[in-house]
Amino acid sequence: MNREQISDLVKQMNVDTATGPVDTRIQKIIVRLVTDLFQAIDELDIQPSEVWKGLEYLTDAGQSNELGLLAAGLGLEHFLDLRADEVDLQAGLTGGTPRTIEGPLYVAGAPESVGFARMDDGSESEEVETLIIEGTVTDTEGQLIENAKVEIWHANGLGNYSFFDKSQSEFNLRRTIFTDQVGKYVAQTTMPVGYGCPPEGTTQALLNKLGRHGNRPSHVHYFVSAPGYRKLTTQFNIEGDQYLWDDFAFATREGLVATAVDVTDPAEIQRRGLNKPFKFICFNFKLLKDVENAPPAEVERRRLCA
Incomplete structure (x- = not known):
């Protein structure tokens, strides 16, 4: 599937099905992340067993209270700092x-x-x-x-x-x-x-x-x-x-x-x-x-x- 087809599929499943009040910010983020995930599964040919092993890993990490440690170890927390540095610089906040x-x-x-x-x-x-x-x-x-x-x-x-x-x-x-x-x-x-x-x-x-x-x-x-x-x-x-x-x-x-x-x-x-x-x-x-x-x-x- 190409990006457009995946985007349409995610929209059908996570936007068009809404029947109640929508948090548009959350909806926008979820749609983007799920679209990127689906595309990665397609492009990398991630197998169903690998998907479920990944979900099991996240479950275990949550139960052991290590998701915060994982965020640091994969560079997510550092990336947020670098991005905040750029935003500060654009706002003239330096020194x-x-x-x-x-x-x-x-x-x-x-x-x-x-x-x-x-x-x-x-x-x-x-x-x-x-x-x-x-x-x-x-x-x-x-x-x-x-x-x-x-x-x-x-x-x-x-x-x-x-x-x-x-x-x-x-x-x-x-x-x-x-x-x-x-x-x-x-x-x-x-x-x-x-x-x-x-x-x-x-x-x-x-x-x-x-x-x-x-x-x-x-x-x-x-x-x-x-x-x-x-x-x-x-x-x-x-x-x-x-x-x-x-x-x-x-x-x-x-x-x-x-x-x-x-x-x-x-x-x-x-x-x-x-x-x-x-x-x-x-x-x-x-x-x-x-x-x-x-x-x-x-x-x-x-x-x-x-």
Whole structure:
């Protein structure tokens, strides 16, 4: 069948059969996607067994709660970022900290503080190095933004996230810090490590078919927002990780690589209230001012709420 014949068939089945109110946006999207799917089946000679195996795979991925991971692994989430970059550029929105993927592991409701927060519960203090993350939030002209909301989350020393890893305490390595009067935030936490997709999971099963690994470098996630500014979804990946530029989720971008510096000076250790050397990362953010008729910066999606 050619494209025109397929389009007519899809219209007959999904448009002409309507007998009630129609969401025209949903209808338009479904018609396009089904048409493209039918054409792919025809052109690639996808067999019925392959179609049903694909549907079974999506069912299994949904039941194992891995569709968000799959979206990152196949580049869908990165593509949405690249497309949003183009839309921002066309709207004249430039100069801010680059965006990158959110991933599937955010949890709303983390404890809040102003200026400083300790993110870890102390359970890994003897095994994992302490990390101090410090930075400022400004606009693109360098004006400091007081009371900006900096939401931070990352994995523990085993590459696992609280709530998803039931062995961790609630909100371990998750905090919300509002910047102080000079636009500064400071987080005391532990060094995150990279992690891989569950080796027996549905995402890794598909990546195996593609000859790809499912590993991520060490990284820290952020939401940064303030009244009058566009919400930023981003993360930094840490220099030195073997997967820094080979992230299976395609999240590493220029401007989003951080260097962890070893701090051994006794005076600085004491000033930080610590009793041993630590790692230090400085990471600043530049927010774009919101403008009328700009594309939305807030992404609506289902997220876990504790």
